[in-house]
Amino acid sequence: MVGIRCMGGTFSNRSELQNRLFAELSQMFGMEVPLYAKSLLVNQCCNETIGALLAARFPDFTLTAAQQAQMSGERHGAIRIGRPDEYRWMGRFFAVFGMEPHNYYDMTKLGAKSQPIIATAFRSRRNPEHRIFCSLLMTDYFAPATRARLEAQLATREIFSAQAKALIEQHEKQGGLTAKEATQLIEEAVQRIFKWTGRARHYGLYQDLCAAGFKIAADIVCFESHHLNHLTPNTLWLDLYTAAMRHCLGELSVADFRARAAVVLARVAGRADHDYLRLHFRHLADEEIAGWESRVVPAATLAELGDKLTESLQATDLKLADWPHAGFKENTEGPAEDTPILLRQDAYRALTEPVVFTEPNGSQVAAVHTARFGEIEQRFYATTPTGRSQYDDCLTAAEAARSALPRGARADFTATEKIYAAPFAVFPKTLSALLAQKLVYGYYRVTSAGRRAAAAGAIKLMAWPELIRSGYVVVDGLRYEDFLPVSAAGIFASNLKDGGTPSTAAEPVAYPQSRLAAILGRKIIDTTLTYAGLAAESQQQVLSELGLWDRLAPAEQTALLATLAAARDSAVREP
Ligand code: OOG
Numbered sequence: 001m002v003g004i005r006c007m008g009g010t011f012s013n014r015s016e017l018q019n020r021l022f023a024e025l026s027q028m029f030g031m032e033v034p035l036y037a038k039s040l041l042v043n044q045c046c047n048e049t050i051g052a053l054l055a056a057r058f059p060d061f062t063l064t065a066a067q068q069a070q071m072s073g074e075r076h077g078a079i080r081i082g083r084p085d086e087y088r089w090m091g092r093f094f095a096v097f098g099m100e101p102h103n104y105y106d107m108t109k110l111g112a113k114s115q116p117i118i119a120t121a122f123r124s125r126r127n128p129e130h131r132i133f134c135s136l137l138m139t140d141y142f143a144p145a146t147r148a149r150l151e152a153q154l155a156t157r158e159i160f161s162a163q164a165k166a167l168i169e170q171h172e173k174q175g176g177l178t179a180k181e182a183t184q185l186i187e188e189a190v191q192r193i194f195k196w197t198g199r200a201r202h203y204g205l206y207q208d209l210c211a212a213g214f215k216i217a218a219d220i221v222c223f224e225s226h227h228l229n230h231l232t233p234n235t236l237w238l239d240l241y242t243a244a245m246r247h248c249l250g251e252l253s254v255a256d257f258r259a260r261a262a263v264v265l266a267r268v269a270g271r272a273d274h275d276y277l278r279l280h281f282r283h284l285a286d287e288e289i290a291g292w293e294s295r296v297v298p299a300a301t302l303a304e305l306g307d308k309l310t311e312s313l314q315a316t317d318l319k320l321a322d323w324p325h326a327g328f329k330e331n332t333e334g335p336a337e338d339t340p341i342l343l344r345q346d347a348y349r350a351l352t353e354p355v356v357f358t359e360p361n362g363s364q365v366a367a368v369h370t371a372r373f374g375e376i377e378q379r380f381y382a383t384t385p386t387g388r389s390q391y392d393d394c395l396t397a398a399e400a401a402r403s404a405l406p407r408g409a410r411a412d413f414t415a416t417e418k419i420y421a422a423p424f425a426v427f428p429k430t431l432s433a434l435l436a437q438k439l440v441y442g443y444y445r446v447t448s449a450g451r452r453a454a455a456a457g458a459i460k461l462m463a464w465p466e467l468i469r470s471g472y473v474v475v476d477g478l479r480y481e482d483f484l485p486v487s488a489a490g491i492f493a494s495n496l497k498d499g500g501t502p503s504t505a506a507e508p509v510a511y512p513q514s515r516l517a518a519i520l521g522r523k524i525i526d527t528t529l530t531y532a533g534l535a536a537e538s539q540q541q542v543l544s545e546l547g548l549w550d551r552l553a554p555a556e557q558t559a560l561l562a563t564l565a566a567a568r569d570s571a572v573r574e575p
C-alpha cells in the first residue's frame, strides 16, 4: 500500500482506504441483503453486454478485468443519523477516508415531499468514486411532546465505540492512520457502525411514530446503528439494468424484456460516442481515444447481444422473483433517458425485514420494518446554475405530465417514456452542444498538436469551440458527483411508503446550512463553486500552456481568477 511517511511508520493512503472501506461495506451489505448481492450480478450481466457492444462499435475498446472491477466497485451509500453529536463523529470518521462534506440538502422544504431531514454528502473533492448521503433527523420539526420522546430515545444509544473514537482522534492527531489502525477502524465500521443488526428498541414508540406518519423518525431513533439504508452501484446504461431487474423480479416476460433490450441496445449503438466513453471509463486517455474509429454495429450483432443477455438472465440464481421482494420502483428518477445531465437512478423497493424490538422493560417483540432498498445509478454531466434551473423546470413539467396520465396508461412504457422526455427536449443531447449553451461544465486540456503549435507561435486567441475544432484542445464534461434533493425525496417517499412528513412544530422552523456546518464543526463545500472552479482552472492552464493567457481581455482574466478564488475559498474548512 502506498502511503506517506510519518514518525512511527507509514500512513495509509486515504483513497486506497476509501476503496477498501467501500469494498468491505459492499461485502457486508451483500451478506445482510441477498437481493443486493443478486442485483450486482444482474448489473454485471448488463455491463458486460454494454462492454461487448462498445467493443463492436470501437474495435480498439477493451476492458481489463481490473478496470472492470474498479468501474463496478464505485458506490454511494446512505445513512440516517439521530443526534448532532453522532453526526459530528460521522464527519470526523469520513475525514479519515479523505471524504469531506459536499453540499447542503434541506429536505424540510420540498413541499409535499418534505421530510424532517437535513443532509450533506461525504466525498473526495477530485474525481470521487464513493459517496455517503448522510441525513440528520431534526427533532424540532415536531411538536414538543413528540420531540421529547424522540430525544429521550436517542439519548440511550452509543454507536461509536470508545475504540472507534480513539482511532478517529488518533487520525486527527497524527494526520493519518497506520495500516493496522486503519484496519481496526474499518472493522469498527462493518462490525458495528454501519451494520444492520435486525434489533431495535421500544416497539411502542415505533408504532406511535408510524401511526402518526413519522416513519422516517421511527426508522432513525428506534435502531441501534447507523445501518446502511442502501448501497448504490453504477451501471453503464440504466435502462438496460432496470429492464433486466424487472424481468428477474417477474415483472417483465422474456418476450417483453427481449423487446425492451432491443430498443435500449439500439440506442447504445447509436449514441455511445467518444464522450460517452470518457464519461464512463476514466482510465481512457483523450489522445488514445481520439484516434479510435467508430463502426456501425450490425443488426445481427445487436440481436446476438440481446439474446445472450436474455439467456444469461435465465440463470437459476437470478430468479429473483423467488426471493422476498417488493417489486421495482414504478419510475426512474432524474432526467429523460436521452438527456446526459446530472444522474439517473432507479431501485427495487424496500424489503420488509424481521426486527426484534427490546422493550424498555426488557421484554422482546418480534416485528417487521420496511426501509432498506436497492438503488442503482448512472452519472452524467454536472450542470451550470443555468443548466440546473432549466433541469428543475423540465423535471417539474415532466413529473406533472406523467402523473396526469391515468393509471392504466402508465403501463405503456414507450408512451410514458415519450411523455416524460418531451419537456427535456429543450436540452441538447451531446456534450459539445451542452457546452456551447453553457449548460454543463467542461474540463479542458492541451493536445500534443496544441503544444507543437504553441511552440511554433502559431496559435491566435480564439473561442473554446474553435480551439477544440482546431485540435489544439480537448474537453471532458465534468461528471456530476453529488445528489438531487428531489430524487432523494422521491427515494425517502417510495421506500417508506410515505408521501412526505409535514412538520408538526407550532411555528415553522428554518434550517439554514450554517446549522449543519456548526454541527459538523466545519464548512460545507459548495459544489457549484467547485465545478466552476475546476472548469476555470483547466481554462487558465490551457491558456497559459498555449501562450494565450496574456492576450485574454483583462475582464475575462479577472472573471476566471475570481471563479478560481471562490472555489478555493469554498474548500477552506473553517466556517
Ligand atoms: C437518502 C436518500 C438520498 C440518493 O441517492 O438521492 C440518496 C436516504 O434514503 O436515506 O441516497
Ligand code: NI
Residues within 6 Å of the ligand: 076, 077, 078, 133, 230, 232, 375, 491
Ligand atoms: Ni441513494
